[in-house]
Amino acid sequence: MPITETDTTVVLTHPENQKSTVTILKYGATVYSWKLDGKEQLWLSSAAKLDGSKPVRGGIPLVFPVFGKCTDSVNHPELSQLPQHGLARNSTWEFLGQTTESPLTVQFGLYPEIANSELTKIWNYDFELILSVELGVDYLKTAIEVTNPLKATRELSFNWLFHTYLHVEDVEDTMVANLAGSNTYDQLLQESYTEVQPVIGFHEELDRIYRNVNPERVIQVVDKGHPLHSVKRSNLPDAVVWNPWIEKSKGMGDFEPKDGYLKMVCVEPGHVHDFVTLKPGAKWEAFQLLYKDELNYQAL
Numbered sequence: 001m002p003i004t005e006t007d008t009t010v011v012l013t014h015p016e017n018q019k020s021t022v023t024i025l026k027y028g029a030t031v032y033s034w035k036l037d038g039k040e041q042l043w044l045s046s047a048a049k050l051d052g053s054k055p056v057r058g059g060i061p062l063v064f065p066v067f068g069k070c071t072d073s074v075n076h077p078e079l080s081q082l083p084q085h086g087l088a089r090n091s092t093w094e095f096l097g098q099t100t101e102s103p104l105t106v107q108f109g110l111y112p113e114i115a116n117s118e119l120t121k122i123w124n125y126d127f128e129l130i131l132s133v134e135l136g137v138d139y140l141k142t143a144i145e146v147t148n149p150l151k152a153t154r155e156l157s158f159n160w161l162f163h164t165y166l167h168v169e170d171v172e173d174t175m176v177a178n179l180a181g182s183n184t185y186d187q188l189l190q191e192s193y194t195e196v197q198p199v200i201g202f203h204e205e206l207d208r209i210y211r212n213v214n215p216e217r218v219i220q221v222v223d224k225g226h227p228l229h230s231v232k233r234s235n236l237p238d239a240v241v242w243n244p245w246i247e248k249s250k251g252m253g254d255f256e257p258k259d260g261y262l263k264m265v266c267v268e269p270g271h272v273h274d275f276v277t278l279k280p281g282a283k284w285e286a287f288q289l290l291y292k293d294e295l296n297y298q299a300l
């Protein structure tokens with residue numbers, strides 16, 4: 001069965017390889033497992049809540065309409081009252097069914113009528129989100145369409161980000177490549193600079209927003225010279241790279257095991273350096289493609 005639906009999940013099984021699957025939790029439309037030929041590609045905390053009580057710690061949580069916390073309470077009073085990363089990851093989406101057989105693709109929808117009502121009271125904008133999840137035999141593509149409905153009376157301003165937790169063997173042997181030359185905001189140092197390192201290594205907490213990264217850049221997660229993951233982006237100019245390391249992992253109740261930071265790196269494609277703004281009737285589309293590639297070092 002290429003598609004299996006339960007009350008809380010949808011599982012896609014690739015018709016050419018039963019060991020390639022993707023599992024989506026309807027809560028947050030959160031992909032929390034992607035197995036390629038039986039090998040898990042994403043990291044999921046063993047304490048992740050999958051019961052809808054809080055956003056999933058791992059997999060691919062969806063960030064909308066705000067990345068982080070919006071501090072601009074003057075120009076965006078409602079956005080600034082939303083919790084970190086907004087309401088998409090803590091709302092239950094509607095499973096809209098299969099769109100194509102090959103490639104195997106399903107869709108999920110979210111709109112104010114079904115979104116987290118505590119949060120739509122705070123941020124009561126019109127919106128329509130359609131998430132497409134496409135399982136290839138050796139790739140996973142997640143695409144988003146954001147529409148400001150024609151009936152809307154206001155412009156819709158938002159961030160979007162795929163908060164992707166990638167599994168690695170040992171983060172201390174892992175590098176993230178092809179971000180050199182990017183304008184960077186370091187969230188820990190709270191300062192901006194141009195990334196001059198050809199690759200990014202991990203030996204402490206790291207939390208950086210790489211802004212307006214050349215769309216031709218394939219972001220690669222490399223383990224001792226072997227590319228574990230390759231990430232392509234469409235219409236997602238920014239990429240957040242995050243590893244919580246020891247202390248931050250200790251501080252997150254749903255982050256287990258506590259040394260799990262050694263087995264993950266977040267590469268988060270998004271549009272977060274400013275807000276996308278849509279007039280009523282307008283639509284915005286973007287996707288991330290997670291796939292396997294040879295080492296593809298793209299210098300400055």
Ligand SMILES: O=P(O)(O)OC[C@H]1O[C@H](O)[C@H](O)[C@@H](O)[C@@H]1O
Pocket residue numbers: 084085187207208240241242266268
């Ligand atoms: O704990 P969460 O709300 O899921 O946020 C987890 C992380 O998300 C992003 O990576 C941010 O850059 C980090 O600053 C934040 O700690």
